[in-house]
Amino acid sequence: MLVSPGGCRRSSGNRQDEGFLQIKGSDTIVNAGQMVSEEFMKVNPYIFVGVTGGGSGVGIASLINGTCDIAISSREMKAKEYELARKHGVEPNEITVAYDGVAVVVNMNNPVEHLTLDQLRRIFTGEVKNWKELGGKDMSIVTLSREVSSGTHMYFKEEVIRQGKKDSVAEFSSETLLLTSSQAIVEEVANNESAIGYLGMGYVSDRTKTVKLGKKEGDYFPADISHVLNKKYPLSRPLYFYINGRPQGIIKQFIDFTLSPRGQQQFAETGFVPLEAGFVQKNK
Amino acid sequence: MFRKINERIIETAIRVSGFAVIAFVILIFLFLLKDSLSLFRVYPLKAFLTSTQWLPISEPPTFGIIPLLMGSILVMVGAIVICVPIGVATALFIAEVAPGYLKMILKSLVEILASIPSVVLGFIGIVWLGPFLKTTLHLNTGMCGLTGAILLAFMALPTIISISEDAIIGIPRSYKEAAYGLGATRWQTMWRIVLPAASSGIIAAVMLGIGRVIGETMVVMMVTGNAPIIPHSILQPLRTLTATIAGEMGETVGGSDHYYALFAVGLVLFVITFMLNFVADISLRKSRK
Numbered sequence: 001m002l003v004s005p006g007g008c009r010r011s012s013g014n015r016q017d018e019g020f021l022q023i024k025g026s027d028t029i030v031n032a033g034q035m036v037s038e039e040f041m042k043v044n045p046y047i048f049v050g051v052t053g054g055g056s057g058v059g060i061a062s063l064i065n066g067t068c069d070i071a072i073s074s075r076e077m078k079a080k081e082y083e084l085a086r087k088h089g090v091e092p093n094e095i096t097v098a099y100d101g102v103a104v105v106v107n108m109n110n111p112v113e114h115l116t117l118d119q120l121r122r123i124f125t126g127e128v129k130n131w132k133e134l135g136g137k138d139m140s141i142v143t144l145s146r147e148v149s150s151g152t153h154m155y156f157k158e159e160v161i162r163q164g165k166k167d168s169v170a171e172f173s174s175e176t177l178l179l180t181s182s183q184a185i186v187e188e189v190a191n192n193e194s195a196i197g198y199l200g201m202g203y204v205s206d207r208t209k210t211v212k213l214g215k216k217e218g219d220y221f222p223a224d225i226s227h228v229l230n231k232k233y234p235l236s237r238p239l240y241f242y243i244n245g246r247p248q249g250i251i252k253q254f255i256d257f258t259l260s261p262r263g264q265q266q267f268a269e270t271g272f273v274p275l276e277a278g279f280v281q282k283n284k
Numbered sequence: 285m286f287r288k289i290n291e292r293i294i295e296t297a298i299r300v301s302g303f304a305v306i307a308f309v310i311l312i313f314l315f316l317l318k319d320s321l322s323l324f325r326v327y328p329l330k331a332f333l334t335s336t337q338w339l340p341i342s343e344p345p346t347f348g349i350i351p352l353l354m355g356s357i358l359v360m361v362g363a364i365v366i367c368v369p370i371g372v373a374t375a376l377f378i379a380e381v382a383p384g385y386l387k388m389i390l391k392s393l394v395e396i397l398a399s400i401p402s403v404v405l406g407f408i409g410i411v412w413l414g415p416f417l418k419t420t421l422h423l424n425t426g427m428c429g430l431t432g433a434i435l436l437a438f439m440a441l442p443t444i445i446s447i448s449e450d451a452i453i454g455i456p457r458s459y460k461e462a463a464y465g466l467g468a469t470r471w472q473t474m475w476r477i478v479l480p481a482a483s484s485g486i487i488a489a490v491m492l493g494i495g496r497v498i499g500e501t502m503v504v505m506m507v508t509g510n511a512p513i514i515p516h517s518i519l520q521p522l523r524t525l526t527a528t529i530a531g532e533m534g535e536t537v538g539g540s541d542h543y544y545a546l547f548a549v550g551l552v553l554f555v556i557t558f559m560l561n562f563v564a565d566i567s568l569r570k571s572r573k
Contacts, residue, residue: 057341057535064537084537142425147510148341149535171339174351177427177509177521180531184410184506191415192425 018046019250025059025072026151027182028100028200029239033072035266040257047250053181056151063242064088069251071242074100074151074200095241097258099273101201101223102152102159102235105186105208107193112136114212114220117234121160123196126173131194143176144185144197152182155237156198198235201228202271228273239272316551323347323544332548338512338523340532340542347545349552351512355429355522356556359504362433362518363440363497368490370437371444372479375486378445379452380474398442405435406506414507421519427509429518435503440493447492451485452478491564495557501526525553 023033030053037049051072059071064085077085077092085092104120106112112134115123122128124143132138146153162168179185185197190207201223204210212220215234227233247255257263264274324332327347335348378390413434414426421430459481463473479486509521510531529546536543 054534061535061537081537084540088537140424147531149532154341169342171342174337174513175511175521177425177511178523178531179427179510180505187410188414188425188427191411192418194424 019048021047021049021070021250021254022068023049023051023059023070023072024054024062024068026056026074026239027053027146028056028074028150028152028202029072029098029272031202032098032267032270032272035270036258036263037254039262039266040254043257044250044253047253049254055147055149056154057149060092060242063092063244064090066090069243070254073240073242074237075154076240077242090244092242093245093247095243095247095255095259096238096275097241097255098239098264098267098275099228100237100239101228101233101273102156102198102237103201103204103210103223104196104198104213104235105189105204105210106196107189107191108207108209109193110136110196110209112211114214116214116217117160117163120213121163121170124156124161124172124176125170126175137193139194142188142192142195143173144188144195145172145176145178146182146185146199147178147180152198152200153178156235159235159237200271201273204271225268225273313554316547316554319544319547320551323541323548326541327545332545336514338528340545345541345545347541347548349525349549351514352523352525352528352549353552354514355508355512356498356524356526356553358515358518358522359429359432359436359508359524360494360498362429363436364490364494366434367437367440367444367493367497371441371489371493372448372486374441375445375448375452375489376474376478379449380470380478394442394445397438398446400438402439402500402502403506405438406503409435409503409507423519425509425521427507427521429508429515429520429522432504432508432522432524433518435507436497436500439500439503440496443496444489444493447489448482448486451482451489454485455481488564491560494560498557498560499526499553501530505530525549529553 021037023037030051033051037051041047041049056071056073056075059068059073060077060081062068063071064081065088077094082092104115110131112131115134119128119134123134123141124145126143128134128141130138130140145156148154157172158164161170161172177188179188179197182199182203185199186203186205186208189195189197204223210223212222213234214220221227221232221234223233223235228236241255241258243251243255259275264276268274327345332347332349334350335346336350337346337348338351339346374390374394378387378394382390409431414428414431416426417423417428417431418426455478459477460473463477468476504524505527508524508527510523510527511521512523512528513520515522529549532542533546536546
């Protein structure tokens with residue numbers, strides 16, 4: 001099914017549709033969110049949408065603190081956060097808006113092409129310290145991570161470092177560098193031959209090399225739209241909007257727009273995976 | 285008559301603003317103290333001060349301030365070692381050696397240096413200085429304490445240069461004339477007479493520079509790698525107190541343990557700057573006697 005963008009209802013500047021929407025959270029999807037909101041403002045010129053990043057944790061915290069209308073998040077809310085939200089009189093409502101694969105990137109000159117999840121875990125916990133052990137050059141591994149406010153950090157910790165086990169207490173190696181943005185990870189990986197980092201698919205560029213991942217040896221899949229949709233790529237995850245209670249008014253309008261073909265097209269164009277197949281990715 | 289009333293009004297206004305400043309400092313301190321103490325109700329003070337791990341979002345969390353404190357101190361010492369000699373030498377050159385036109389050019393350049401936003405310096409650190417240090421020193425990564433220390437030294441230089449220069453210019457002419465009269469060379473005069481005579485002002489300049497360095501956030505957050513390890517050398521990635529607060533404050537919910545822990549970090553930072561100023565004040569008094 002191929003859905004063409006732009007087939008959306010145009011609400012001829014209805015004066016009732018006005019207001020201000022504050023969207024905050026995940027740095028992974030902040031660009032996609034920005035694109036969606038720009039398209040949305042073309043259709044609804046009297047609704048202003050502000051999108052800021054900071055990390056999924058920042059978005060969720062500000063939803064709980066009542067300083068944003070929609071929290072964008074690349075991870076699920078934790079039980080503790082639900083508890084805190086109720087204490088502050090907020091009833092979080094989760095809406096899946098797109099999918100993403102967490103891509104693992106290395107320097108262009110790094111000969112390593114693929115890794116298993118277990119190898120990845122050993123790299124980031126510091127058990128493996130040299131690329132030689134993984135079939136690469138003889139140089140020590142520099143592991144790059146996002147800050148603790150990042151949803152991708154949390155996701156990576158739960159799925160890779162702790163292997164999805166709830167009772168695991170494994171941590172990132174304390175030598176892991178915690179960078180403040182996905183773009184900083186791109187810069188460091190592009191400049192540093194021994195670096196390895198992870199980021200949302202939207203930040204994959206031709207300045208870094210994305211390694212294929214597999215749950216077991218010999219069974220590797222690239223981080224692309226089709227392998228995320230059929231869940232073959234092992235680090236596939238949904239991206240969420242969180243709002244307080246049932247969607248109403250302009251919040252509902254914005255969410256409906258996000259889930260419409262025109263909104264979904266923006267996710268495809270920024271490198272993410274829309275909820276349904278059939279969208280054309282621009283840069284891929 | 286009017287003059288008297290006017291004078292009284294101005295006097296009161298000045299007195300009120302003076303007391304207001306003191307009140308602000310005390311209020312900030314109390315505010316930090318209140319929220320920090322909330323942490324120590326659920327998390328032991330001893331663990332906060334002695335634990336070597338900072339794992340704020342784990343279950344259960346560990347809030348050990350040692351790695352952050354060491355990171356801040358290491359970057360600070362590195363920056364001082366770089367910026368104090370350069371800063372004082374530049375100030376001496378501008379005040380004593382440089383001819384008039386060069387003096388004007390140098391002074392305005394120093395002012396431009398002061399006006400570079402810290403985030404721009406951080407950017408330069410990420411895309412240029414970090415990779416440069418990595419290749420020249422054969423490091424694993426350019427995101428290390430030294431990158432941060434060099435950039436911070438740049439940020440502290442304008443403060444150190446302008447205040448030291450003021451102090452040097454303020455030395456009575458007769459001191460130098462006496463030195464020259466005794467047959468001292470220009471260098472001997474600068475080294476033995478001018479510098480010691482201006483030392484109190486120079487110490488104040490250095491202390492203000494250090495204050496700038498330890499409180500700076502954006503640059504260190506962008507270039508030092510933020511790994512919460514206890515650094516053994518300045519060539520390793522490290523995480524400072526300020527970067528921790530800035531990096532984590534956004535995701536904490538008001539009233540959580542993590543939120544209070546960041547306030548406790550802020551309190552430690554406040555105590556450090558307070559002590560620095562205190563020491564500076566004592567040394568200023570001593571050198572004046």
